[in-house]
Amino acid sequence: MPSESSTLHTPAEARVRPVQQWWALSGRGVAKVFRNGEFVFAFVSPAFLALCFYLPLSALMDVYGVDYAQFLMPIIVLQSVGFAASSAAMRASFDDTEGINTRFRVLPMPLVVPMFARLSTNAVLLVVSLVCAAVACLIIGWRPMGGVVGTIGLFVVALIVGLLLGLLADGIGLMAGSPQATSQALVFPTLILGMASSGFVPVSQFPEWIQPFVRNQPISQFVDVMRAADTGSLTWEILRPTVWWCGGLFIAAVLLLRLGNQKVRA
Template identity: 55%
Template sequence: MTVTAADTVPAATLEPPTGRLSPLQQWWVLTTRGLLKVFRNGEFIFAFVSPALLAICFYLPLREAVAQVATIDYAQYLMPVIMLQSAAFVASSASMRAAVDGQEGVHTRFRVMPMPTAVPFLARAATNFVLLLVALACGLITCLIMGWRPVPEEYGGGVTGAAIAVLLVAMIGMALTLCADGIGLVAKSPEATSQLVAFPTLILGMLSTGFIPLNQFPEWIQGFVEYQPISQVTKAMRDAIGGILDWQRFEPTLWWTLGLFAVAAVLLVLGTRKAAR
């Protein structure tokens, strides 16, 4: 009687492996990978450094100059744009990570692995959301150190109004981050990605009412300054802090946010198709 190799191997080892990570487990593994990468890159540290540098560069030199032309507490006035720039830092980081992964072929490898197409996207979104929460917390700490405080309820929105303002910036920040993630997927290089994300936010930030009141701009540009997205979001945040936010004041911010989500959806679809080629 001839004994074959198959007769000497336990039957269980001849069966194909059935253990496979569920989509939820795959999402958790990829999210953990993303958070570890964020930690190794020092992005949590830069999440605090970014708003701190912004406060140093703008609050210290401009507070006295603004006080001479407007009767406002500059720490209170500057808080929304510092929070918004904290969210913009997360968007820039998200686009760079997506672009680097694309350059290294990570997205293509994920595409051919046995996992749903949405898992890598959801893992990146979760990673960016955690970093966004950290950045907003760091931005809020910076504003408190700078001298910002919630307006008491008898004069404004109180803690509730401040919380609504933070929710507004979190909402627009997540939309901006998804948009930046999509840019990172379709961009040809990380260098191009940094320019596509950094320059628009920088230019719009400087030409907004985030740093100085509208009447301090030349008349010929006041229309653009007033209605561009950063001015609208910072205005809605100040209205929430002041306890006067209503639908009419909130509506422009909502439309800008929905517009960013729509752009993000288009970019993410294009990026997914690019990885599939």
């Protein structure tokens, strides 16, 4: 028969245990990110992207009176966010294919603990990616023009978008079934939406027939909000489409995570 002291401490231990599990799994995830060299790629990716587009196009954009370092900054940040999301999806996919989720399922662990641990790892990598992107942009000549509030707003938008994309990517990784399928599910949409956006060139430089798509797709809307924040001209009219897109991303992420967790339990 259990003693009175053990009976009293059991509920407290049960409440603490999921937090301890989350902390341990988060530490495991962050350590794995370090070992895999993802932090190195978090810097190389935005730096490479900035140089590849800034060097050949900056002189051309000067003809149109565009400061290309300022113009390019939001898409470099968003591409870094995309890198963090891709890493999130691959991490979830590897956990699934390597049987880690199956082992977690037989442990006395709430199903949401591994998901929140992956989210914590993704958040750490996302913050590192944003810092690296900011450094890369400063190197090519970007300077904050919206003051403290505008600059904070710019990175808050990027952080929120990054967290939502990380959740969505986590669900994709659980659903895709293999790292190869996960990579294909992420690369093509990211590539198409990134290139067919107002991130690299103004909308007016696209053929007229595709301009409505370029103007209204989510990457362009995120870019517009970040540019407006960076210049201190952000209004609700500019922000509203991004709020709707973020809501859509959240709903899609919840649905995919629900389906992915059902798949893990099966």
